[in-house]
Amino acid sequence: MKKIVQTAGRDALKDFAPDFAHYNDDVLFGENWNNLDLDVKIRSIITVVALMAQGITDSSLKYHLENAKNHGVSQKEIAAIVTHVAFYAGWPKAWAVMNLAKEVWAVNEMDLPYADAKMRAHAKSMIFPIGESNDGFSQYFSGKSYLAPVSPKQIPIYNVTFEPGCRNNWHIHHASNGGGQILICVGGRGYYQAWGSDAIEMNPGDCITIPAGVKHWHGAAADSWFSHLAIEVPGEDTSNEWCEPVSDDLYHKLK
Numbered sequence: 001m002k003k004i005v006q007t008a009g010r011d012a013l014k015d016f017a018p019d020f021a022h023y024n025d026d027v028l029f030g031e032n033w034n035n036l037d038l039d040v041k042i043r044s045i046i047t048v049v050a051l052m053a054q055g056i057t058d059s060s061l062k063y064h065l066e067n068a069k070n071h072g073v074s075q076k077e078i079a080a081i082v083t084h085v086a087f088y089a090g091w092p093k094a095w096a097v098m099n100l101a102k103e104v105w106a107v108n109e110m111d112l113p114y115a116d117a118k119m120r121a122h123a124k125s126m127i128f129p130i131g132e133s134n135d136g137f138s139q140y141f142s143g144k145s146y147l148a149p150v151s152p153k154q155i156p157i158y159n160v161t162f163e164p165g166c167r168n169n170w171h172i173h174h175a176s177n178g179g180g181q182i183l184i185c186v187g188g189r190g191y192y193q194a195w196g197s198d199a200i201e202m203n204p205g206d207c208i209t210i211p212a213g214v215k216h217w218h219g220a221a222a223d224s225w226f227s228h229l230a231i232e233v234p235g236e237d238t239s240n241e242w243c244e245p246v247s248d249d250l251y252h253k254l255k
Helices: 007-012 018-032 040-054 059-070 073-091 091-105 117-124 135-140
Strands: 144-150 157-162 171-174 181-188 190-194 201-202 207-210 216-220 228-233 240-242
Touching: 007 018, 040 059, 040 073, 040 091, 059 073, 059 091, 073 091, 117 240, 144 216, 157 181, 171 216, 181 190, 190 207
Parallel strands: none
Antiparallel strands: 144 157, 157 228, 171 240, 181 207, 181 228, 190 201, 190 216
């Protein structure tokens, strides 16, 4: 995280109130805002909420609204935050903050371009992009999937995203030496299953190593979006063999 440096206190008050300027620039911003126990986006949101709750809607609130935007808060997020706090802090205060926020954000500014609210929430839950529709491999998937290249050079790494209920066909990664695949879940909930074995539930942080020659499938749970990194293990004479789809009977037995 880039260190936050503030000079507003000294710019305005270094002669009139040097101690106040010191506490503002060096302690409040220099130490507190740079504390890594909370990320800056969360600190920005907390500060906006605290000022709104006190009814402070002057230039200081607008500064912190702009600060929140600069640290990743989208227009939809600030609207939802202010609406939520309105029920606890008061409706007139929310009106005042909404009017200031309209000066900072355009409608839909910084929001992800997904119409489905659950898809947007899934995208925001992970650091890797969802990418584009995986049309080139759609014939090997039951349901809609997306593909985002993370590192196409050296060792290919892709983020693969599955809509709820989507899974790929049974398939095999062949190699005469080495090869295979590594899956790391980065968002949502899904499954991996090797032929002849029980399905393994995957949640963020879970890692599956798939040796070459193992017939398997992977995909989303029926009620959840799912994303995993797919890492191709280098090998000799590597190829993929796509097999039959995962049957509905097998899939719907999973919880």
